[in-house]
Amino acid sequence: MSKDKEVLYSELSQAVLEMDEERSVHISGEIVAEQYDAYEAVVHGLADGMDRAGRLFEEEEYFIPELLMCSDAMYAGLEVLKPHLKREESGGRKRVVIGVVEGDTHDIGKNLVKIMLETSGFDVYDLGRDISPQKFVDKAKEVGAEIIAVSTLMTTTMDAMAAVVQLLHEEKIKDKIRVMVGGGPISQSFADKIGADGYAANAAGAVRLAKKLAGGA
Amino acid sequence: MTADQMTPLERFSAYNRGDPIDRLPCVPIVGNAAARVIGARVSDFRGNGRLIASAQVAAYKLFGYDVIRVFTDLYTQAEAMGAKVHCPPDETAYLETPALTDTSEIDRLAPANPYRDGNLPGHLEAMKIALDQVGHEVSVTGAMTGPFTNASFLIGTEKLVRLTLKDPEKVHRLCEISLQTNLRYARAMMDIGCTPSLTDPMSSSMVISPGQFKEFSFPYLKRLIDFIHTRGKTVTLHICGKTSKIWGLMADAGADCLSIDNEADLLEAKQKVGGRVRIMGNVRPSEVMLQGTTGDVRAAVVACLRKAYDSPKGYIVASGCSLPTETPLRNIQAMLDTVREAGYPVNMEQLERGINHE
Incomplete structure (x- = not known):
């Protein structure tokens, strides 16, 4: 039965x-x-x-x-x-490049966001941890990603997040690729300050944010 | 602004007795920001106790804060037990590979010998030099990573937290051997007159539950603190992030002072445990100390004072966690300036008027 x-x-x-x-x-x-x-x-x-x-x-x-x-x-x-x-059903999905910034090897938060994004219908390209700003940008260009998601748990590595946004501007593709940031020491005010498109406090929030950003891209 | 009338040691001892003091104690948790005071690169500290001491003593002399803490990163004990640490040229080191790849290797672990292994000898040397130079006026502490956090560096954080549910006995074995390193290192520090200062980020309630803290972290912290107390030293315990549900246990473990992270609330800390232990904290290290103006620092210090200046067992103005390496020195100065302006007893009304007139 x-x-x-x-x-x-x-x-x-x-x-x-x-x-x-x-x-x-x-x-x-x-x-x-x-x-x-x-x-x-x-x-x-x-x-x-x-x-x-x-x-x-x-x-x-x-x-x-x-x-x-x-x-x-x-x-x-x-x-x-x-x-x-x-x-x-897996075609026409939005693409996200995700990773933990250079200098940080804590990836529990990033892994959870990755899982949630995958199960919410995104194609997620996981770069892993300790990733340079240039690698985020190169990968996003290579796969045609709509979103770059950057995570850190350490206050010592936050500047690398600003560098990702900066690089996109320098390559004149910031209007095509949205940047979302998250992790322990990150706040909405920090996201605003570095010109990121959004901040999420947790994995569920990251999914909501990614859907919003992908919809508007 | 009045200049300090007391040395940090005189100030603490009068404060502990309830006698008059010139100002509240103040501890910006300077960490690797001390490198900027002497123009050194963070990686130059590796194995160079003399340079660590010269940076930490110079930073103390520049600002006149109340505790020197010899620190380079959280991994020194795990490194001395076989973990690999990556050292960028001029940033704080981080864990590259845990000491073990699998729990079947636990038997290979041995407690570290602080006189021989990793960078522990260099750190002890730094403590000794700092004590020789300024130990007559200020307390010199050595950063020490708590047993549970160190265990996470031995096997990897994800593996350790899974083991708390899957195989608790393995977690206990990793914590026990971490504790043995803690006890040896603590003894070596105290033999030269230095005090261990405990940091235990993985015990945070943002990582494990209060129940898991009680089972896996608390018993080892308590044994470590009990041992430090046998030598007549007081213990400061810092756990990052949210901790309000474990403050009672942190005090039960014997901590004399709880260092409260900026994710927690000082007023709540005062109300919940201020009658049992001294509290310190919790100016935001990144938003305020790193990114803020000196005016932001002053406002943040005043906000902390308003919440905790009258905490029954005492209050120390401090940052909520270690300061980022690039924290502007003027912001550290602004923290001390505000505490000096507040004086003692703290006159909140006058201080808050000062803010409005800026």
Whole structure:
């Protein structure tokens, strides 16, 4: 007896929220077996679970360890669903280049934003950590990205963020590529000061911001 | 503006007794900004205790703040235990590779020998030189990374925080061996007359929950602080970010002074733990000290004073975290100037009028 797809999506969301990697794989397998839509399962199951985990994080019910375990469960499910995502649904997506600035190797925040963006329908090009301003710009040009997302957790590396915006101006492509910044020491006032297009305080906010920026680009 | 009438040691000892003082203690947490005072490059500090001492003593003499803290980065203990640290030419060093790639290697770890391993000998040398030069007038502390944070540098932060849920026993083993390094390093510091100053960013409630803090960080901090207390030293404990839910535990661990990050509120700190411990903080290191004007610094110091000048166990005007290397020296001066202007007892009304007339 097959389960209704909405029931499966909701169970998948719950498995992510409860950090249950095995269950996430199992339910994703059921969804594939039932030939339900994989993209819907990502959005209403996996991403929904991460979204709820993000809200628990904002409410200080969940902390970084829980969020990482949720993301492990999410990735495990994504591996199962990925081969079944239909081409046209992944076509025409907006592209984001993401990375942690030069001098900083803390990437928990960046990884979470990356996961949330991916499950929200963005194609994300992850440069990793300790990335020079020039590399952000070069990659964005290469892949035709609409958005560059730059993160840092350290006050010592904030100037590199301003350099990314500066480089885009120098290459006269600032009007084509939006820059969003985030991370512990960053604030809206800092984003304004360096001429970035937006600031997000957390991963869920980063997704909202990216959608807004991509829509307006 | 009145010049200081007391040395930092005289000021602290009078403040602790409840006797009159010339002004409140003030500690801009200068860190690598001291390099700019003597025109050195940050990477020149590597293994060069003499240069670290000369920068920190010069910065102390220039501003006249109340604690010298020998610091280059958070990784010195982990580095002495096998982690690899990347040193840009003129910026604060950062962790390149943790000491271990996998928890199966934990048995290979040994506590560091502070007289031999990594840059610990250089730091001890810096403390010794600073004490010889100005130890008669100011307390010299050595930055020390807390056991839980150091454990995160041994295995990698993401791995460690996953282990708190998946394999707690491994976390305890990493914290225990980190603690053994802490105890040896603390003993070496105190043998030359220096005091460890504890920093534990990964214990922040922006990283782990208060419950995880209690389980994985608190027991080791308490043992470390208990040991430091056996030598008659007082302990300042700094945890970055949001910490209001763990202030009680930080005090239970034995900390004499809590250094409050700018993500937390000083008024709340005073109300919650001000009756148990001294508090210090929390002018914003980046928005105010790095990017602000001297007027912004003055306003921020006055705002901190308004919240905490009358905290029952005492209050130290300070930055909320280590200052960025490029913090303008005039802003550090402005912090001290405002504390001198405030005098003691602090007259808030007069200070706030000063702001309005600018």
